[in-house]
Amino acid sequence: xxxxxxxxxxxxxxxxxxxxxxxxxxxxxxxxxxxxxxxxxxxxxxxxxxxxxxxxxxxxxxxxxxxxxxxxxxxxxxxxxxxxxxxxxxxxxxxxxxxxxxxxxxxxxxxxxxxxxxxxxxxxxxxxxxxxxxxxxxxxxxxxxxxxxxxxxxxxxxxxxxxxxxxxxxxxxxxxxxxxxxxxxxxxxxxxxxxxxxxxxxxxxxxxxxxxxxxxxxxxxxxxxxxxxxxxxxxxxxxxxxxxxxxxxxxxxxxxxxxxxxxxxxxxxxxxxxxxxxxxxx
Amino acid sequence: xxxxxxxxxxxxxxxxxxxxxxxxxxxxxxxxxxxxxxxxxxxxxxxxxxxxxxxxxxxxxxxxxxxxxxxxxxxxxxxxxxxxxxxxxxxxxxxxxxxxxxxxxxxxxxxxxxxxxxxxxxxxxxxxxxxxxxxxxxxxxxxxxxxxxxxxxxxxxxxxxxxxxxxxxxxxxxxxxxxxxxxxxxxxxxxxxxxxxxxxxxxxxxxxxxxxxxxxxxxxxxxxxxxxxxxxxxxxxxxxxxxxxxxxxxx
Amino acid sequence: xxxxxxxxxxxxxxxxxxxxxxxxxxxxxxxxxxxxxxxxxxxxxxxxxxxxxxxxxxxxxxxxxxxxxxxxxxxxxxxxxxxxxxxxxxxxxxxxxxxxxxxxxxxxxxxxxxxxxxxxxxxxxxxxxxxxxxxxxxxxxxxxxxxxxxxxxxxxxxxxxxxxxxxxxxxxxxxxxxxxxxxxxxxxxxxxxxxxxxxxxxxxxxxxxxxxxxxxxxxxxxxxxxxxxxxxxxxxxxxxxxxxxxxxxxxxxxxxxxxxxxxxxxxxxxxxxxxxxxxxxxxxxxxxxxxxxxxxxxxxxxxxxxxxxxxxxxxxxxxxx
Numbered sequence: 001x002x003x004x005x006x007x008x009x010x011x012x013x014x015x016x017x018x019x020x021x022x023x024x025x026x027x028x029x030x031x032x033x034x035x036x037x038x039x040x041x042x043x044x045x046x047x048x049x050x051x052x053x054x055x056x057x058x059x060x061x062x063x064x065x066x067x068x069x070x071x072x073x074x075x076x077x078x079x080x081x082x083x084x085x086x087x088x089x090x091x092x093x094x095x096x097x098x099x100x101x102x103x104x105x106x107x108x109x110x111x112x113x114x115x116x117x118x119x120x121x122x123x124x125x126x127x128x129x130x131x132x133x134x135x136x137x138x139x140x141x142x143x144x145x146x147x148x149x150x151x152x153x154x155x156x157x158x159x160x161x162x163x164x165x166x167x168x169x170x171x172x173x174x175x176x177x178x179x180x181x182x183x184x185x186x187x188x189x190x191x192x193x194x195x196x197x198x199x200x201x202x203x204x205x206x207x208x209x210x211x212x213x214x215x216x217x218x219x220x221x222x223x224x225x226x227x228x229x230x231x232x233x234x235x236x237x238x239x240x241x242x243x244x245x246x247x248x249x250x251x252x253x254x255x256x257x258x259x260x261x262x263x264x265x266x267x268x269x270x271x272x273x274x275x276x277x278x279x280x281x282x
Numbered sequence: 283x284x285x286x287x288x289x290x291x292x293x294x295x296x297x298x299x300x301x302x303x304x305x306x307x308x309x310x311x312x313x314x315x316x317x318x319x320x321x322x323x324x325x326x327x328x329x330x331x332x333x334x335x336x337x338x339x340x341x342x343x344x345x346x347x348x349x350x351x352x353x354x355x356x357x358x359x360x361x362x363x364x365x366x367x368x369x370x371x372x373x374x375x376x377x378x379x380x381x382x383x384x385x386x387x388x389x390x391x392x393x394x395x396x397x398x399x400x401x402x403x404x405x406x407x408x409x410x411x412x413x414x415x416x417x418x419x420x421x422x423x424x425x426x427x428x429x430x431x432x433x434x435x436x437x438x439x440x441x442x443x444x445x446x447x448x449x450x451x452x453x454x455x456x457x458x459x460x461x462x463x464x465x466x467x468x469x470x471x472x473x474x475x476x477x478x479x480x481x482x483x484x485x486x487x488x489x490x491x492x493x494x495x496x497x498x499x500x501x502x503x504x505x506x507x508x509x510x511x512x513x514x515x516x517x518x519x520x521x522x523x524x525x526x527x528x529x530x531x532x533x
Numbered sequence: 534x535x536x537x538x539x540x541x542x543x544x545x546x547x548x549x550x551x552x553x554x555x556x557x558x559x560x561x562x563x564x565x566x567x568x569x570x571x572x573x574x575x576x577x578x579x580x581x582x583x584x585x586x587x588x589x590x591x592x593x594x595x596x597x598x599x600x601x602x603x604x605x606x607x608x609x610x611x612x613x614x615x616x617x618x619x620x621x622x623x624x625x626x627x628x629x630x631x632x633x634x635x636x637x638x639x640x641x642x643x644x645x646x647x648x649x650x651x652x653x654x655x656x657x658x659x660x661x662x663x664x665x666x667x668x669x670x671x672x673x674x675x676x677x678x679x680x681x682x683x684x685x686x687x688x689x690x691x692x693x694x695x696x697x698x699x700x701x702x703x704x705x706x707x708x709x710x711x712x713x714x715x716x717x718x719x720x721x722x723x724x725x726x727x728x729x730x731x732x733x734x735x736x737x738x739x740x741x742x743x744x745x746x747x748x749x750x751x752x753x754x755x756x757x758x759x760x761x762x763x764x765x766x767x768x769x770x771x772x773x774x775x776x777x778x779x780x781x782x783x784x785x786x787x788x789x790x791x792x793x794x795x796x797x798x799x800x801x802x803x804x805x806x807x808x809x810x811x812x813x814x815x816x817x818x819x820x821x822x823x824x825x826x827x828x829x830x831x832x833x834x835x836x837x838x839x840x841x842x843x844x845x846x847x848x849x850x851x852x853x854x
Binding site for chain 1 (some may be wrong): 545650652704779790822826
Binding site (some may be wrong): 334353365396495 | 710716717720721722725726727728731732734735736737738739740741742749
């Protein structure tokens with residue numbers, strides 16, 4: 001149960017970014033899982049290799065990935081945005097493959113473990129035991145989603161993002177800086193993925209090819225949440241995390257991912273508008 | 283019996299009623315026009331008749347057969363041909379192939395026969411090529427036969443789409459704005475093509491904005507406004523109809 | 534003249550084992566191995582192009598069908614001791630049946646959703662291959678798959694044990710695939726496929742059932758991939774779950790897209806370029822994927838007309854652009 005909530009928080013941060021990109025730029029970023037992977041390695045580098053304290057390393061990862069997200073938007077995304085969905089799909093898939101294999105070459109396939117003080121300290125509340133790190137993940141996730149919600153709802157850029165998700169052409173006409181908003185979206189999405197990585201890395205292993213499966217799970221959440229609707233994607237992520245944890249302990253640990261993907265295909269087929277109904281915008 | 287009969291057809295999109303209780307009958311050999319201001323439901327009606335949209339209520343009968351929930355490709359094979367408002371061709375097939383593909387599904391469709399290319403199929407193909415060349419001649423695209431359809435001009439593509447619809451020798455021809463956005467010469471060309479079809483006894487239902495074309499060639503005109511049929515009659519009667527004048531110029 | 538040069542080319546391809554023996558006697562085995570891989574990948578890429586290039590459905594599920602065929606052949610040959618031709622046929626049928634079954638629901642999805650659905654399917658297939666240990670032996674791999682023996686029950690048999698023998702077997706399979714590919718992609722079938730790819734609503738008006746032709750290409754493509762899978766495991770004599778990962782999809786995408794989508798010659802050239810060349814340059818698989826991904830990215834991003842104009846389907850026409 002608790003494991004499901006941890007997984008859910010992680011998927012939700014990744015899926016929220018994916019949903020933002022889909023909403024604002026109408027693009028499915030197949031390299032999004034690799035953002036998480038790179039964020040995790042950035043955290044590992046800062047914490048284990050450079051010996052930075054946890055909070056610093058945990059903030060270094062998103063900082064690095066913001067730069068990466070901007071670079072990605074400027075080089076790849078800008079070029080493919082006006083093109084057909086075939087091109088976008090192949091380009092982001094190609095990016096994902098390049099990043100995964102570069103990571104294998106540079107860092108090796110051996111999984112990295114990054115235990116922190118909080119991941120081994122156990123909190124015991126009346127027989128209910130949990131690692132402090134998990135509590136941190138849950139609390140941080142809540143704060144992050146609250147912040148994201150405020151950002152999208154209240155700030156100028158956030159409002160521009162919402163407007164673009166509803167009508168891109170009209171935004172360009174009324175003078176919204178479409179390029180800049182797209183860039184902010186990618187930077188924000190990359191930061192979310194990296195934050196998720198920094199939060200859960202002390203609990204799970206880090207390895208180079210963890211991206212593809214994560215992308216697909218996050219996408220499953222985006223689909224179930226109603227294609228590009230951020231709050232829906234976040235809610236669906238927790239559903240997937242819980243299902244996975246339950247399926248893992250009661251059905252079959254080996255097939256938990258397969259079950260998640262089959263559920264995604266089923267939702268695509270039977271409720272293409274998502275589990276929570278139809279709406280437009282992020 | 284009417285060739286095409288539409289009874290009490292209703293189509294809604296997210297609460298907006300695009301087609302509202304429309305009745306329409308087209309007799310064999312008739313040339314009927316469907317007119318109305320933008321957004322009055324003409325194309326939606328076409329899409330309901332040809333299987334591209336499922337009507338919410340009402341029925342579509344072709345030769346007495348219910349077409350209401352029949353898929354587009356089946357409607358086409360029953361002998362109803364249509365063109366699209368946006369010029370629609372297969373851009374990467376040649377002009378000749380664009381025509382051939384419109385006839386082949388009405389003939390031998392067995393995959394194995396096509397794979398083996400039976401002698402019968404080869405004969406049919408030779409005949410199809412002859413017919414396609416005659417139609418290309420008719421619309422003046424003889425020398426474009428082997429050009430990719432995507433490389434033709436807008437007007438040429440429009441003529442090609444028109445010729446393609448004629449390939450299977452359909453019993454009913456639905457034309458969606460054949461004269462829109464082409465030059466005056468082309469409009470006259472289209473007009474004479476449609477009239478020639480009519481003289482051959484073809485049944486034609488036409489959606490058109492160009493009033494001159496409509497009034498010149500139609501036997502009967504049906505007027506839609508906000509999805510409802512507001513008038514029906516000869517071109518002369520329609521010209522004088524108060525409700526039609528209101529719908530077009532009243533606001 | 535063109536006929537003559539084509540004939541010369543075919544003679545050269547068929548005579549390759551002898552040419553190799555004469556030209557590089559010390560590396561004969563290695564070069565033949567590369568040639569066999571190239572031929573098998575060419576056949577596989579053609580089967581993929583039937584789906585991607587000719588009906589315009591960007592499926593990412595091809596490794597799953599390759600894997601179904603490969604495992605069917607491997608299991609039948611090792612446990613049930615089926616003769617080669619029988620397990621080859623079973624592999625083709627198994628892949629076709631799976632494709633037909635999953636194709637019906639999957640083709641209700643369009644564009645992105647179809648691509649994502651097929652990717653999900655490919656991952657599910659690979660998870661099953663890794664974890665259904667009783668059947669696939671999981672990461673332990675199925676080993677000891679016998680060399681193919683051609684022949685019908687009761688008749689004379691011919692064991693394919695040498696590398697040249699295997700090369701000719703693979704070449705015969707490629708020839709069969711090429712013939713089928715040409716039959717499918719020209720004349721009336723090809724026209725119907727291309728109509729569905731170029732403009733789906735208009736195809737409907739032409740009396741073409743888009744689902745039928747999509748499913749046909751998808752199923753035949755899968756069947757051929759299953760057959761190639763069978764040939765592949767009989768050659769390597771092992772089948773492991775790693776043979777059916779996303780990396781295979783990337784390989785195929787590179788061959789098909791950089792070689793020439795929807796073009797027989799393009800795909801064949803792509804297969805030679807992107808199977809033989811990296812082998813000869815002895816690139817590590819990871820470096821190969823980095824370079825492939827980079828090339829794919831570069832072509833898609835930099836060539837303004839390249840892939841897009843070739844692949845654009847009904848979407849543009851439907852929106853009236």
